[in-house]
Amino acid sequence: MTDIGLVVERLRAAGCVFAEEEARLLADAAADAEGLESLVSRRVSGVPLEHLLGWVEFGGLRVVVEPGVFVPRRRTEFLAESAAALAGAGSVVVDLCCGAGAIAAVVAARVPGVRVFAADVDPVAVRCARQTLAGAGAE
Numbered sequence: 001m002t003d004i005g006l007v008v009e010r011l012r013a014a015g016c017v018f019a020e021e022e023a024r025l026l027a028d029a030a031a032d033a034e035g036l037e038s039l040v041s042r043r044v045s046g047v048p049l050e051h052l053l054g055w056v057e058f059g060g061l062r063v064v065v066e067p068g069v070f071v072p073r074r075r076t077e078f079l080a081e082s083a084a085a086l087a088g089a090g091s092v093v094v095d096l097c098c099g100a101g102a103i104a105a106v107v108a109a110r111v112p113g114v115r116v117f118a119a120d121v122d123p124v125a126v127r128c129a130r131q132t133l134a135g136a137g138a139e
């Protein structure tokens with residue numbers, strides 16, 4: 001299956017509202033036609049797009065999300081931006097129950113000189129957060 005139009009049709013039939021965008025993202029993520037078929041089949045069977053891609057965009061950043069980890073929601077961007085607006089150089093910000101680390105990532109990216117710590121009880125979430133926050137100056 002290489003026709004992107006067919007991919008869009010299958011995704012739309014499965015109830016994907018943003019079928020065109022999802023088709024483009026899946027096509028970009030697939031190494032070849034076989035890989036794309038596998039991704040589309042799993043998406044049609046209900047696997048979240050973000051778990052297939054391995055990332056989600058949040059606050060303009062790429063946040064790593066493995067299967068089983070909560071996918072950060074768009075509406076949480078308001079919370080993250082509000083936290084960033086309250087913090088300043090030298091502030092200590094703790095993102096408890098951080099999941100994939102999306103809020104911590106936005107605060108670390110927006111606030112120079114801030115100290116950000118993120119914690120979660122789920123080892124898979126911690127692994128995702130570590131990857132997302134690598135190089136961001138957050139722990």
Ligand SMILES: C[S@@+](CC[C@H](N)C(=O)[O-])C[C@H]1O[C@@H](n2cnc3c(N)ncnc32)[C@H](O)[C@@H]1O
Binds near residue numbers: 072
């Ligand atoms: C709904 S998710 C939210 C994740 C993140 N804050 C976000 O908005 O994307 C809740 C997270 O809380 C974590 N959690 C639940 N109980 C916890 C606890 N006692 N200590 C640390 N993390 C906990 C879960 O593992 C999960 O990753």
